[in-house]
Amino acid sequence: MPAMLAAAQAHLDVAGGLLFRGFGLHGEQPFQQFARAFGHELLTYEFGSTPRSALGKGVYTSTEYPAHQVIPLHCEQSYTRQWPMKIWFHCIVASAQDGETPIADSRQIFARLDPALRRRFEQKRLMYVRNYGNGLDLPWQDAFNTDDRAEAERYCRSQDIAFEWKDDGELRTRQVCQAVARHPRTGQDVWFNQAHLFHVSNLAPAVRESLLMLVDSDFDLPRNVYYGDGSPIEESALQEIRGVLDACTVMFPWVEGDVLMLDNMLAAHGRSTFKGARKIVVAMAEAAHE
Numbered sequence: 001m002p003a004m005l006a007a008a009q010a011h012l013d014v015a016g017g018l019l020f021r022g023f024g025l026h027g028e029q030p031f032q033q034f035a036r037a038f039g040h041e042l043l044t045y046e047f048g049s050t051p052r053s054a055l056g057k058g059v060y061t062s063t064e065y066p067a068h069q070v071i072p073l074h075c076e077q078s079y080t081r082q083w084p085m086k087i088w089f090h091c092i093v094a095s096a097q098d099g100e101t102p103i104a105d106s107r108q109i110f111a112r113l114d115p116a117l118r119r120r121f122e123q124k125r126l127m128y129v130r131n132y133g134n135g136l137d138l139p140w141q142d143a144f145n146t147d148d149r150a151e152a153e154r155y156c157r158s159q160d161i162a163f164e165w166k167d168d169g170e171l172r173t174r175q176v177c178q179a180v181a182r183h184p185r186t187g188q189d190v191w192f193n194q195a196h197l198f199h200v201s202n203l204a205p206a207v208r209e210s211l212l213m214l215v216d217s218d219f220d221l222p223r224n225v226y227y228g229d230g231s232p233i234e235e236s237a238l239q240e241i242r243g244v245l246d247a248c249t250v251m252f253p254w255v256e257g258d259v260l261m262l263d264n265m266l267a268a269h270g271r272s273t274f275k276g277a278r279k280i281v282v283a284m285a286e287a288a289h290e
Contacts, residue, residue: 005038007244008261013186016105019252020259028281031090032059034259040160040285043084047077047155048078048143049130049223055281062080062089062101062280063271064117071271073104073245076284079128079225081159081177084284091254096276101260104248104268106190112244113191117237121179125228126193128177129219133170137222140171147289176228178290183265190265195233196241198225225230254280 012018025034033057035042042058049065063071077083110118132140144152152171156163162174181192200208200221206217211221218224227233251272262269264284 052145
């Protein structure tokens with residue numbers, strides 16, 4: 001077993017992802033045991049940005065967005081300064097149509113982006129602004145896994161997250177994070193952020209217009225992102241980033257029992273639309289930080 005784990009890690013450092021098919025795995029408990037066998041305790045989903053359900057012992061549902069919505073490529077929790085190095089996806093029920101988990105090599109994304117754009121993002125960094133609750137985004141209680149304001153504040157202070165309680169009792173947070181990162185084992189530079197996903201331009205035009213009518217300014221949107229100094233990110237830059245992500249995308253159809261293991265810094269993942277029942281569960285391990 002140690003030799004198999006070492007071989008898997010070596011291949012993961014090169015490929016960024018491994019697909020385990022035909023291993024007879026099916027269900028949350030066998031998946032949990034499989035993921036833990038790689039040598040790290042599974043992580044809880046702290047400071048989450050999307051709705052998930054905890055299934056026990058470090059296993060979660062994949063993001064619970066409606067089936068008609070695409071989830072753009074991203075590296076898990078790259079919108080903050082602490083993230084899992086490893087993430088696993090297990091297919092319990094494959095959808096009748098589509099439902100892939102697209103992936104892309106973060107090193108390739110970095111290499112294909114215009115060097116001037118990369119430098120600008122790396123030097124300025126990114127500031128993510130989140131406004132919780134009000135029926136527009138996750139309640140802060142779900143994001144921080146607590147009903148205790150003091151506990152949420154303690155977490156924010158420990159992660160250098162600026163926070164404020166607004167007049168309506170809801171929470172706003174701001175955090176300045178990396179746009180580019182260097183992989184701790186391979187030493188390679190990777191594109192590691194969620195600017196294209198958090199930015200208001202990611203919303204459908206009608207949704208964007210409706211939201212902007214509900215809030216006083218774009219700073220009050222459920223989520224948005226700026227350069228680290230608070231200046232706006234050019235939409236042309238985000239369009240270029242989305243184009244490169246599309247060009248680097250690889251997809252495969254799920255087979256029930258599959259486990260996809262990704263190095264969360266070397267490989268981004270997303271979700272296609274789907275029809276029919278679909279159940280993909282997720283586990284994460286090996287906490288890392290900027």
